[in-house]
Amino acid sequence: MTAYLLSLTIWVPIAFGVLVLALGRGGNAQLGRLLALVGSLAGFAVAVPLYSGFNAGTSAMQFVELTPWIPAFNINYHLGVDGISVLFVLLNSFVTVLVVWAGWEVIKDKTAQYMAAFLIMSGLINGVFAAVDAMLFYVFFEAMLIPMYLIIGVWGGPNRVYAALKFFLYTLLGSLLMLVALLYLYRVSGGSFELARYYQVPLSMTAQVLLFIAFFLAFAVKVPMWPVHTWLPDAHVEAPTGGSVVLAAITLKIGAYGFLRFILPIVPDASHYLAGFVITLSLIAVVYIGLVALVQTDMKKLIAYSSIAHMGFVTLGFFIFSPLGMEGGLVQMLSHGFVSAAMFLCVGVMYDRMHSRMIADYGGVVNVMPKFAAFFMLFAMANAGLPATSGFVGEFMVILAAVKFNFWIALAAATTLITGAAYTLWMYKRVIFGDISNPQVSEMSDLSRREFWLLAVVALCVLGMGLYPAPFTEVMHTSVRDLLEHAAKSKLL
């Protein structure tokens, strides 16, 4: 059984997705929903043993599966997870459950297709995190775009076509360069797509820098890093709630994951050489984007910008090259998965009632939705990095690591304490506090039972991770240490 666990996490959701498509169309929407829920739960159930059976004492790939796929080009169906990727398979499977649950009554149009798109995407994303064959990774990486493109393009808002196209082209541009890089590596490694093989290939500095640029573009767009971030606010604004949740909670992480899986170990010398460049972009993300977030009038856009700022901490943490920074970055990724998902779910709850994302259309929501306001408060505080929530842990670790690296970098990064609180709580104040501002607000009803438990589950994750983050980091230690040791060794010819 454990031999095929990773395959199961990929193919179970996809199989259920196909099943939902086949059986749930038309009048069978309810059956489709149920099947989707079962599928997502099954997907999560097969992911749990990955964590419980995980051996934190080794940095080697675990749960490995290896089957030749296209022998002519030496491409293998090669899966495995280490301490860096295992938690993301888990997070993704978990978020899929949330998304299916969140879309339960809300999506009335083409329900089965909607659910199926998420299930299939979930399988593909698990594939991204589990693939240790570069070509297999690339296939999953690209295939994942299609369901997301459809989710934004079909179930999105008024300007969805522009947003979907922008999202698709932006990411495609980056990933095509990655394909070129992979083909180059295939040649110099003597005809292999094994990532492990790439880690050992010696490369000249020129080659490393060129490869760095190619990979960097592919992943920086995904993260997204300034200045290739402008697709994200548009995509979020137009995407349905579930789309935003997956986009923020999972797909952004793939970019950051790429840095660890490809850039640092394959081109370590270029990574060190260009670390200052990446750190600068990260700090711009924290400071510049923080200020941009402050003036947004659209809640989803605001949270989208705050996502970019938070992801700036991830890339900053990675390129400090210390265990604390790198684990901080990883923790920040996980935490952002919970917190951004929760923030978008909260906006979704309000949007379902008011059909508006504009801050100015709200005011005094607490008067009619006290339970909701309490949850939203918790998540807003997590977004502002309050201790005892998960949002604090990653930022704290990265800032502490940064102080050791360079005081001024830490100082710039720590401004998030002020800007993060400012944009999040100012929005909260204008939306939630105050007297009821207009008749539409007074008609809003508090959380339904489904919404309540949905938010409660995420709230538990946010608090749990904030109060006791050790179980998350314990898994990472060995892999992070090995990665850092590997990245410290020169690969120059």
Place this chain on the structure above:
Amino acid sequence: MSAMEKLYLLAALAPLAGSILAGLFGKQLGRQPSAWICILSVAVSFVASALIFQDVLAGRLYNGTVYTWLVSGSAAFNVGFLIDQLTVTMMLVVTFVSLMVHIYTIGYMADDDGYQRFFSYISLFTFSMMMLVMANNFVQLFFGWEAVGLVSYLLIGFWYKRPTAIYANLKAFLVNRVGDFGFLLGIGLILAHFGTLEYKTVFMFAPQVAGSTINILGDQQWSLMTVICICLFIGAMGKSAQVPLHVWLPDSMEGPTPISALIHAATMVTAGIFMVSRMSPLFELSDTALSVVLVIGAITALFMGFLGIVQNDIKRVVAYSTLSQLGYMTVALGASAYSVAIFHLMTHAFFKALLFLAAGSVIIGVHHNQDIRHMGGLWKYMKITWFTSLVGSLALIGTPFFAGFYSKDSIIEAVKHSTLPGSGFAYFAVVAGVFVTAFYSFRMYFLVFHGKERFDQGHEGHGHDQHAQDAHHGHGGKPHESPWVVTVPLVLLMIPSVVIGYLTIQPMLFGGYFGDAIAVQPHHPAMKELAAEFHGPIAMGLHAFTTLPFLFALAGVVLAWYLYLKRPDLPGRIRRTVAGVYTLLDNKYYFDRFNDWFFAGGARKFGSLLSRGGDRALIDGLMVNGSAKLVGLSAAVIRYMQTGCLYHYAFAMVLGVFAYLFWRFFSKF
């Protein structure tokens, strides 16, 4: 786990349990059961603290880990307790004041819809504050630090319908975050240079790194300790409202009065004072940092006192008095008289909580009016409130033998002996501050309790502290004394406001009570000099009648009496004569305006610029959509060549052949 360890956990966690019960199940439990659960939980915490106090007196200290929060790289971050004299003093103060405020709340918030929510918050606050003072490492300290900030935010905005309240709570949170920003960097520096965040280890190695320097700006070498201590002190400035991060505290009076007493007077705002005392082994190693502390404290002590003179809102007068007193404590820290700072913190907690709760009682008594110009002569109607207020005011201005006298006089004496740069100014500020304190305190006292009865004069300046649903309290009518749940805490707080200084000055300051919890370097002589001059509390009290501070205090009281009882026409005339000064004070030195304009407005303007100019115009407009347009444009141009007419293509081919041949022919030459 030993019995004592269980007791430590109980002291910290009991209020949390009360908070969770009242917060999550308040509706099911009902109003009174929720309240009593919270009160009981804090009472348990108080009793536990008292037992721990006994244990500490017997010499049993504790430093241990509860659980490991996180391990990363070579650093382990724990949640753990450090129980020593300093901790246990704070625990007692916090739980006692909190208990009084809990009881008082039954009466004060009786008609409020958010009854259970309020109890849940103040119990949560007690838990957070306990975590803060009991921490044995910087992570937990920071956790408590931010958690009390959160509860303060929630409570200032408790009446969330009021625009002023939700403005004030956001402001409080953000200003505190500015302090936390420095604090976090300080913690980062400690981890970077000590490799751990455990207090004991850091303190142990501190002398070894005292001489080391770091390169902060260019080639300039800065003393590591100075940078660390100033960063930490920025955190303290936020929480303990020191200039220029004081701006949030007066506005925080938008919250219900019980929390003004508990959070914004007695406990949370003293967290910065506590923190610096806790870090005394570090601060002692940097005279520069201590000088900064001294000067900032002195500025706060004197200049915030001035503002108290022109306030007409009863709570705001007390708030400015709190700012000024926090300045006194900070001055004591700067003079290396940490134990004196903690001593003043303790006495102040009692008499300031008393003054705030009495102010709340007055507010209820005159039917939710906070303007002292519309009070007067209340002593006849509210005997207990009047008497306890008088005692509180006497304690505040440092009347000999009252609690505040012992602590404030010790501060003044300590500063006199300080040799650091800035100590001359600080000494002037704290002595002059005595006069100012006496004047604004008794201005308020006379206006509220004596003189002409003015509470029938309209309600135009009407109360901030008005409950959302006020049907129960009719307007007009005679003022009345508050119910027992309000007056009993007043009496219970009055007792320590009188005697606590007399009883504890000997052991706390000179009896070595604090043991190793507070470190003082031998070249900071203030405490030694104080001890040499001290001949028992009675002698100190008697001696005080001949000293400058006493005369200043007396002059302040007499002046207040003359201006506000004897010649009530004078203040208006004085105000008109020195209109410029009055405007400056009335506008609180324009700090708020400047912050609104520069920081809040500036950030928004700059953000707009980046959003419109950077994101939308430059990146999206020019680069992203621009490249899309470029593709479209070149396609549109190239499209003209694709006419679909065969002869056009044939013609182009012929041209091409000719051009090629032409080129080949001429390239030969």
